[in-house]
Amino acid sequence: MSWYWIASLIVIVVLIIIFVVNQVVSAHLKQAATGKEELYGKKALVKTPLNPEGKVLYDGEIWSAHIENGSAEVGQEVVIVRLEGLKLYVKMERSE
Numbered sequence: 444m445s446w447y448w449i450a451s452l453i454v455i456v457v458l459i460i461i462f463v464v465n466q467v468v469s470a471h472l473k474q475a476a477t478g479k480e481e482l483y484g485k486k487a488l489v490k491t492p493l494n495p496e497g498k499v500l501y502d503g504e505i506w507s508a509h510i511e512n513g514s515a516e517v518g519q520e521v522v523i524v525r526l527e528g529l530k531l532y533v534k535m536e537r538s539e
Contacts (some may be wrong), residue, residue: 479526487523487533489515499531506531 487499493510499521500506508521508531515521521533 482523482526482531485523486520486536487531489517489519489521492516493521493533499533501531508533510534 482501485501487501487506487508489497489508490500490505491497492514493499493508494514495510497508497510497515498505499508501523507529510521511524511532511534513535515533515535520536522536523531523533525532
């Protein structure tokens with residue numbers, strides 16, 4: 444086997460090791476978002492009118508919701524402010 448092939452093989456193995464180590468380090472440094480704190484400040488889509496109770500869609504799931512300020516129509520976005528039990532408390536998203 445020539446030195447060219449040995450050097451090429453070493454370079455390929457080193458690149459694979461660097462890639463794998465990079466992926467492992469990235470996975471460990473990424474903060475896992477768990478618990479109700481993950482929800483705060485996120486946007487949900489109104490599925491049934493909130494006046495003040497209704498349903499919203501967040502992350503592919505339908506939640507019972509209570510709007511804290513006014514009402515919201517189907518299709519509007521609201522911001523999640525807290526979670527009590529299985530009910531989201533939301534407020535209208537501020538328009539800019």
